[in-house]
Amino acid sequence: MTPPARIGQRLEEVDTPALVLDLDAFDKNLRTLADAVRGRVRVRTHAKTHKCPEVAKRQMALGAVGACCQKVAEAEAMVEGGVGDVLVTNEIVGAPKLERLARLAARAKLGVCVDDAGNVRELESAAARAGTRLDVYVEMDVGMGRCGVPPGEPVVALARAVTGAPHLRFAGMQAYHGRAQHLRTLAERRAAIERAAAQVRATRKLLEDAGLVCPRVTGAGSGTFMLEVESGAWDEIQPGSYAFMDADYARNEWAAPLPRFEHALFVLATVMSRGGGTRAIVDAGLKASSVDSGMPSVWQRPGLRYALASDEHGFLEIALGTAAPALGEKLLLVPGHCDPTINLYDWYVGVRKGVVQALWPITARGALT
Amino acid sequence: MTPPARIGQRLEEVDTPALVLDLDAFDKNLRTLADAVRGRVRVRTHAKTHKCPEVAKRQMALGAVGACCQKVAEAEAMVEGGVGDVLVTNEIVGAPKLERLARLAARAKLGVCVDDAGNVRELESAAARAGTRLDVYVEMDVGMGRCGVPPGEPVVALARAVTGAPHLRFAGMQAYHGRAQHLRTLAERRAAIERAAAQVRATRKLLEDAGLVCPRVTGAGSGTFMLEVESGAWDEIQPGSYAFMDADYARNEWAAPLPRFEHALFVLATVMSRGGGTRAIVDAGLKASSVDSGMPSVWQRPGLRYALASDEHGFLEIALGTAAPALGEKLLLVPGHCDPTINLYDWYVGVRKGVVQALWPITARGALT
Numbered sequence: 146m147t148p149p150a151r152i153g154q155r156l157e158e159v160d161t162p163a164l165v166l167d168l169d170a171f172d173k174n175l176r177t178l179a180d181a182v183r184g185r186v187r188v189r190t191h192a193k194t195h196k197c198p199e200v201a202k203r204q205m206a207l208g209a210v211g212a213c214c215q216k217v218a219e220a221e222a223m224v225e226g227g228v229g230d231v232l233v234t235n236e237i238v239g240a241p242k243l244e245r246l247a248r249l250a251a252r253a254k255l256g257v258c259v260d261d262a263g264n265v266r267e268l269e270s271a272a273a274r275a276g277t278r279l280d281v282y283v284e285m286d287v288g289m290g291r292c293g294v295p296p297g298e299p300v301v302a303l304a305r306a307v308t309g310a311p312h313l314r315f316a317g318m319q320a321y322h323g324r325a326q327h328l329r330t331l332a333e334r335r336a337a338i339e340r341a342a343a344q345v346r347a348t349r350k351l352l353e354d355a356g357l358v359c360p361r362v363t364g365a366g367s368g369t370f371m372l373e374v375e376s377g378a379w380d381e382i383q384p385g386s387y388a389f390m391d392a393d394y395a396r397n398e399w400a401a402p403l404p405r406f407e408h409a410l411f412v413l414a415t416v417m418s419r420g421g422g423t424r425a426i427v428d429a430g431l432k433a434s435s436v437d438s439g440m441p442s443v444w445q446r447p448g449l450r451y452a453l454a455s456d457e458h459g460f461l462e463i464a465l466g467t468a469a470p471a472l473g474e475k476l477l478l479v480p481g482h483c484d485p486t487i488n489l490y491d492w493y494v495g496v497r498k499g500v501v502q503a504l505w506p507i508t509a510r511g512a513l514t
Numbered sequence: 515m516t517p518p519a520r521i522g523q524r525l526e527e528v529d530t531p532a533l534v535l536d537l538d539a540f541d542k543n544l545r546t547l548a549d550a551v552r553g554r555v556r557v558r559t560h561a562k563t564h565k566c567p568e569v570a571k572r573q574m575a576l577g578a579v580g581a582c583c584q585k586v587a588e589a590e591a592m593v594e595g596g597v598g599d600v601l602v603t604n605e606i607v608g609a610p611k612l613e614r615l616a617r618l619a620a621r622a623k624l625g626v627c628v629d630d631a632g633n634v635r636e637l638e639s640a641a642a643r644a645g646t647r648l649d650v651y652v653e654m655d656v657g658m659g660r661c662g663v664p665p666g667e668p669v670v671a672l673a674r675a676v677t678g679a680p681h682l683r684f685a686g687m688q689a690y691h692g693r694a695q696h697l698r699t700l701a702e703r704r705a706a707i708e709r710a711a712a713q714v715r716a717t718r719k720l721l722e723d724a725g726l727v728c729p730r731v732t733g734a735g736s737g738t739f740m741l742e743v744e745s746g747a748w749d750e751i752q753p754g755s756y757a758f759m760d761a762d763y764a765r766n767e768w769a770a771p772l773p774r775f776e777h778a779l780f781v782l783a784t785v786m787s788r789g790g791g792t793r794a795i796v797d798a799g800l801k802a803s804s805v806d807s808g809m810p811s812v813w814q815r816p817g818l819r820y821a822l823a824s825d826e827h828g829f830l831e832i833a834l835g836t837a838a839p840a841l842g843e844k845l846l847l848v849p850g851h852c853d854p855t856i857n858l859y860d861w862y863v864g865v866r867k868g869v870v871q872a873l874w875p876i877t878a879r880g881a882l883t
Binding site for chain 2: 149160161162163215216217235236237238239242260261263264279286290291292293294317323415416417418419420424426428429431432433436437454455456457458460472484485488489490491510511513514
């Protein structure tokens with residue numbers, strides 16, 4: 146794979162569209178999170194966002210214990226890239242994937258989530274065949290309405306099934322409230338996490354009453370993690386987006402106890418048409434910046450609004466009194482949603498003070514299975 | 515790159531998520547289009563949709579003259595894959611891309627669009643340096659409000675600039691009304707294409723009056739192409755989606771003169787959680803099926819509705835009285851929008867009568883520049 150830029154190239158020389166990482170802002174975001182939670186909770190950053198071992202290793206250098214993944218293929222890419230401790234924060238279903246997961250556990254410390262007793266038996270068989278041992282977390286639905294069993298007795302029943310399986314180790318509970326990350330006001334997010342924390346505490350108590358030690362509760366994302374930390378109910382957090390930020394997270398109310406993160410991730414785009422003089426068209430559409438959570442915003446160019454995306458084009462509205470950008474001019478866009486946007490690219494172009502300093506392959510791009 | 519399936523494997527054994535092409539429906543769609551327009555108009559199918567030389571070559575075997583692309587990198591992938599006649603239906607801006615485009619013209623017949631006089635001069639310089647010659651189409655905005663100059667004199671002025679450039683050949687007009695493809699009623703689409711046709715005819719007349727021969731008018735997409743054909747104003751059509759179809763095109767009124775196409779493209783997904791018994795969660799979210807034009811639909815499973823996508827999960831609602839799908843069961847999804855969904859995958863898994871018969875690499879996946 147040919148990199149899309151050269152070390153030492155100036156940002157304005159990089160061909161477009163390109164996924165640009167502002168390394169100063171990125172480094173600062175990594176330090177900000179590490180400083181905010183040091184000594185209070187373990188950090189296991191999420192590779193579903195960054196898809197890149199180079200990013201994971203920099204987060205681990207600042208104290209993260211390892212990476213989270215959503216897919217076995219992501220976990221394989223992380224282990225291949227040198228990450229030695231991976232938690233798949235998801236259920237893994239089907240013999241081919243279970244076999245790959247169990248075999249990967251021979252190369253790294255590996256955890257996985259469960260929400261079904263039959264799946265626990267299949268995990269045990271796969272680990273037994275591979276001769277490995279897996280950390281298993283029971284996923285509890287704390288308000289997201291996605292995977293997981295309801296809080297309380299269903300968690301205890303599954304935890305008991307795990308402790309009875311010789312190639313599995315009951316590692317604790319996965320309690321992730323993804324929906325809470327994007328509630329706009331801090332008060333809404335606090336209320337959601339308080340409800341989740343009460344469920345975590347009550348279920349932990351039930352486990353203890355049943356004689357089951359719950360080694361760890363893991364969960365939390367970039368929009369709420371300090372609320373989980375302050376609740377005291379979580380032992381480990383799983384933030385991903387904080388390293389990059391995006392236009393959707395920028396629409397959240399962002400206040401203490403959450404620290405401020407900076408936009409570090411951009412799509413570099415070129416004005417490719419003046420569309421008859423009334424608009425500007427850039428060469429980055431919805432294949433260059435995912436629009437599932439809204440349009441990208443134009444970085445530090447007041448009066449320019451990215452109004453609409455087609456497959457390969459972005460439509461910029463030019464406010465009255467604003468000079469139209471020149472044909473060929475390059476603009477930075479802040480993606481609407483960082484995770485699926487990163488998944489469209491094979492490389493990060495890392496830039497510091499306007500000069501390309503790093504080219505990191507996104508080796509888990511498209512890692513779907 | 516390891517293929518995601520094996521020839522001879524049964525569909526239900528293919529690991530998920532996978533991009534599945536029903537080869538019977540695909541072949542039929544290709545023949546249906548070829549039959550509908552044979553002898554009336556040239557066909558140049560769009561590679562922005564399929565991203566795959568194997569698809570382009572099958573379309574050419576049924577009469578297509580070559581492929582359309584939106585990006586130089588797509589054109590490079592098509593030429594590399596054996597497509598000898600490529601039209602970039604887009605403006606190409608910036609020295610690195612112009613150089614690549616001009617050099618590619620040494621390996622294949624190559625066309626490109628313009629909507630700016632300065633860009634014409636840069637194209638001429640690039641072709642002169644590469645020692646090649648490019649077909650150049652003046653793009654006219656016929657109602658899409660994207661790239662292109664307004665109909666009439668601006669087209670004549672640009673066409674004159676092209677004819678004055680020794681390494682460029684004025685090949686005609688690009689007149690594509692992308693927005694019209696998705697107008698829901700046939701009457702709305704017909705009205706839009708009639709307006710566009712009037713602009714095409716008037717501008718062609720102006721060109722002739724100015725002594726400029728307009729060799730060809732090219733445009734049209736899957737939602738309208740028979741309307742362009744019936745108008746008689748276009749010489750060439752550029753359909754892409756017709757080979758696959760998607761949930762968004764299925765929401766169009768679809769009637770004569772447009773022939774019927776079948777859903778040929780699917781995302782195979784696995785039920786990975788029963789989410790507490792009230793829903794079904796599949797392992798294909800918005801990184802497996804682009805949601806820019808709506809959610810995917812569940813194929814031939816009445817009572818199951820794909821209601822919401824997160825990054826790696828799809829939420830299925832189960833209608834009252836419908837049996838819940840089993841954990842581990844595989845379902846076919848019809849993507850909301852085929853183009854950006856195909857762009858998420860590295861391979862088509864071609865299936866005929868439930869058995870994998872073809873594995874085609876999507877070599878222009880992620881071809882952004």
